[in-house]
Amino acid sequence: MANENLNSARWSSYDEFYTQWADIEREMNAYLEYDPDVFRDKVILLPCDDPEWSNFTKFFALHFMDFGLKKLISTSFAPDSNPATFSYEPTLFELNDPAFDPTKTHANGRMFVLDSTDVSGDGLVNIDDLQWSYLAGDGDFRSAEVTALRDEADIVITNPPFSLFREFVQWVVDGSKQLSVIGSSNAVTYREVFPLIRENRLWKGATGNNTDMVFAVPKGTEIKDADRQKAERLGYPSNGEYDYTRLGNSCWFTNIEHGRRHEPLQSMSQADNTKFSRHKEVKGIGYRRYDNFDAVDVGFVDAIPSDYAGVMGVPISFLDRYNPDQFDIVGMSAYGQVLPELKVPFKQGHHRPYVGGEAVYQRIFIRRKASA
Structure with a gap:
């Protein structure tokens, strides 16, 4: 701009x-x-x-x-x-x-x-x-x-x-x-x-x-x-x-x-999202892992599972609903702003998130708090 x-x-x-x-x-x-x-x-x-x-x-x-x-x-x-x-x-x-x-x-x-x-x-x-x-x-x-x-x-x-x-x-x-x-x-x-x-x-x-x-x-x-x-x-x-x-x-x-910013994000379990999600990328499929990050891809904020304890990659729009009482932010794919231990060896020079060999949009990496 x-x-x-x-x-x-x-x-x-x-x-x-x-x-x-x-x-x-x-x-x-x-x-x-x-x-x-x-x-x-x-x-x-x-x-x-x-x-x-x-x-x-x-x-x-x-x-x-x-x-x-x-x-x-x-x-x-x-x-x-x-x-x-x-x-x-x-x-x-x-x-x-x-x-x-x-x-x-x-x-x-x-x-x-x-x-x-x-x-x-x-x-x-x-x-x-x-x-x-x-x-x-x-x-x-x-x-x-x-x-x-x-x-x-x-x-x-x-x-x-x-x-x-x-x-x-x-x-x-x-x-x-x-x-x-x-x-x-x-x-x-x-x-x-x-x-x-x-x-x-x-x-x-x-x-x-x-x-x-x-x-x-x-x-x-x-x-x-x-x-x-x-x-x-x-x-x-x-x-x-x-x-x-x-x-x-x-x-x-x-x-x-x-x-x-303290309003809880309501979400369904992994099983219920896989069964009932309105998104074709999730319904009947579930959640796929990244090729280059040790995390699962969650492409929609309303598809964030309530019972997954690991690291999830979510859209940047998640920050509109981010509740620090529920989630920790652990990194972002853009500019490599992610913990080294989350990186998985991949094609040199590729820093966007990849799923099944295809690039997806930039993601924020989050983890649900144990008490949430």
Whole structure:
């Protein structure tokens, strides 16, 4: 999709996807359902954002008092440093402010801050009390300036540039912060991401898995007709400010607890799956072993047997239903991220899972917990 050479990557023109309010609300509500105080007395950082237009900023500013936040910080990337900016003109909000600087508006990032200060004097703390300033630099999350804001924060929440997803997640993890970010579901296979999932330091969010997430994009962004039409059917027609597209492989990644990751996966026994499964690959056949891994292939999440104690290879979509109380993740076939003892000698250079001499999709290797 976008260049992912992290040594040279900057924001790509295909990275500017604006998250919809409903998607933010659904995910945050799932955390609140599990722990009503999850945001209380917390400093939340929203980097890689556009504070004036971002639904992330609006959402948390609106709920600042409801959630009991301590502080909200939102930062943006400088227009001149962002190739995703097709054209830029400062808004009247910025132009009419005494702090407006015609040079900095193009070359510097901006920071919006909301704390307990009732700037408007209306007795509430909300979006009317946001205070803004120019950053010293361009707002790149990797800068010392924004990294210092990360260090001040408790939770980092945003839709980061997809082309820098690996580096962004590592940046948050390096700061030992909680996070909730949007990325491609394919990110679970990344060498930088999968170990975090295996070690239970990162997991799928509660919502948006295996669904179409709709994003606003700058006018002029190239969009496939099918994606534009799907967004329209979902209630997002193009308007004077934005076009809309859908990304079917987008999802949330987080290390914030939510109850849905502890819902048990219901399954049948090996014998019952072999007899009753709706999948022709299992019904009447059972489970076949890999040619190159010491594990059985289970090609469908709903066919995971309840009584198999060994290692199973399951689809990547298993992570949408992964319950750490039921299963241990022991590896992944992609990039050879699997225990050496699970590897079986096979044709040189073949790292995909093979069954009966034929390659299958990449698999996550799991083992049912003894107590589950």
